[in-house]
Amino acid sequence: MAGSQPSQPLNGTGHVGRTLGSGQLATLLPDPTRARPVYRHLAQAISELILDGRIALHVRLPAERELAPALGVSRATVTAVYDLLRDSGFAHSRQGSGTWTALPAGRTPRGVTRLLGPRDTAIDLARAAPALPHRTLADALARVSPQLAEHVGTPGYHPYGLPELRAAIAERFTHRGLATVPDQILVTSGAQHALSLVLGLLCRPGDRVLVENPSYPNALEALRRARLRTVPLPVTDVGWDTGTVTSSLRRSVHRLAYLIPDFHNPTGCLMPAEQRARILRAAQHSATWMVVDETLADLALDVPAPRPFASFAAPGGSGQVITTGSMSKTHWAGLRIGWLRAPAQLVTELAGQRIATDMGGSVLDQLVALDLLERSAELLPTRLEQLRTQRAALTAALAEHLPHWTWQQPPGGLSLWADLGEPIAAELAERALDYGVRIEGGAYFATDPGVFAQRLRIPYTAPPDTLREAVHRMAAALADGLPSSAVTRRPHWIA
Structure with a gap:
């Protein structure tokens, strides 16, 4: 993880670990005052960061006395956060060695689940990869x-x-x-x-x-x-x-x-x-x-x-x-x-x-x-024509159902980089799952915290009818309304 510092002690898994600074962790977390109880709110946020890979595994978390002032909460609150992380399997501790991030048994990092794809009938727009006939x-x-x-x-x-x-x-x-x-x-x-x-x-x-x-x-x-x-x-x-x-x-x-x-x-x-x-x-x-x-x-x-x-x-x-x-x-x-x-x-x-x-x-x-x-001279032209057709279907559907979104039509490649006009991409992606569409918000492609919250990458690798249905579902998810936190939550990403 970029920005973390080497740490000499072993972390209990046989690896030399790394330390996450208190200031760095604080910038990744949402405002602790926006939900109650605070310790559960923070523990949930840290576990989500671990699942997303934004905090790496086998990283030493900041000492409680350092993290408390960085977050503006009491040390007792941080102690409760770490206790809950340990109880849920997202952290473990060794005497004299600190608290380390972990992955609970039976949980899969989201980077892996993104590659595995949907387990149901969801339309998968999270991966820009074409199928082979x-x-x-x-x-x-x-x-x-x-x-x-x-x-x-x-x-x-x-x-x-x-x-x-x-x-x-x-x-x-x-x-x-x-x-x-x-x-x-x-x-x-x-x-x-x-x-x-x-x-x-x-x-x-x-x-x-x-x-x-x-x-x-x-x-x-x-x-x-x-x-x-x-x-x-x-x-x-x-x-x-x-x-x-x-x-x-x-x-x-x-x-x-x-x-x-x-x-x-x-x-x-x-x-x-x-x-x-x-x-x-x-x-x-x-x-x-x-x-x-x-x-x-x-x-x-x-x-x-x-x-x-x-x-x-x-x-x-x-x-x-x-x-x-x-x-x-x-x-x-x-x-x-x-x-x-x-x-x-x-x-x-x-x-x-x-x-x-x-x-x-x-x-x-x-x-x-x-x-x-x-056989590329024979196969590639067919692939390119298929992509042109799919791109046209996607852009037409967006213009019809989500006309306030904007994008530049790319001269090649596999996806659009759409601007939603407001920082709601992560929340829309989460809500779209309920409507049967998997897609990634712009923060997933960012090197810095808090950017591209108004962007979606939308691949045009699916058949035209599937793309049209996906856009229809996303429009329905947006019309259903997003949580108020969609515009107040602090986006987080570890650089």
Whole structure:
């Protein structure tokens, strides 16, 4: 978790723990005077933060005598809060070691439940991930079966990735305008895996990392868990401010910068070519590693597909750029196939980092991915046309049922970044569940506390009729009225 400090004692789980400061925790909590009894109100808020991942597990909570004045309550109240957290399984204590966050038996972190999806008939707009047609997967499996039989006689470990898949990904980069050889490619279990490997090799706790605000939530979570200090760069409806990015790179020492320049998640913005070149020059001068997420680069709906970010570097200037990509957004997340492109020596070091936890990906999945990549010219146009149709259905439904909401139509990607006009996104998302719609408020994509409370990310990955029904249900939830706390509650997010 960014901003927490190392703590030497073990926390009872075998891990060296971290401490959450009293001031930091106080900024995450709602006004304790707004509900009674106060101690139950605060304990509930802390347990929600733990479930959301905004407070990490195995973190030492502030001492009671420090937290009480920070919250403006008595020490007895804080004692009651901690007692209730321990009784409910959200904390445990060791004599002389303090009180530590925990997860009760049978409870699942919300980050996991978001990936698991709905357990009922709810329309799922919390995940921007398309499905793969059954026939497409069945045909690919039939074609790769003979190749799989040839691999069965081998050990099947490929820590760098299947050689033929590495070659195909390298050729894909070359075709897009960035000369690449297979030695510069590492096949991973998705782009998130690639990012985690990079952070584990290149970063140490406390390092400064530039990251867009808003940004991809799972990337933000990886940064928090690596205990990195995030430095936010604003991305508005019109994109990035070049001066802000370049001055941030020049003004301070940053270990790396994480950017999504292609149909940015969640805003949908596409970074112009001239801006990419200027940012790359600034990063090169400051010796900052650039981690560029291109998982959405192929999903160009209204513009030509962008060239790889690293191709805009001056000659010899792309050595500090690491590009990640995956099959998840263009094909199917269930394959768990991603990759990174980096200097060959760094790829070797990352492969060494990888085998400590993952000795290689599934050969079958890599063969299927290779088959799908080789058929991209046939499959991708159909996918893009489907997304255009779904985007049109979503925007038409919003204009009809929620005309006071505003958004910029993205030229590509998978979602809209809607402005609701007032800070009610979290409460609307909660109320929408009662109407059978799962969706995330803007704070889920934030690097800073209390921002994007008026925003919703609305993916257009579902069929048109489903999207129209989802908008109708959200409009009904809004018409039903939200709690008065919708405009008074202090939003919270741990940066």
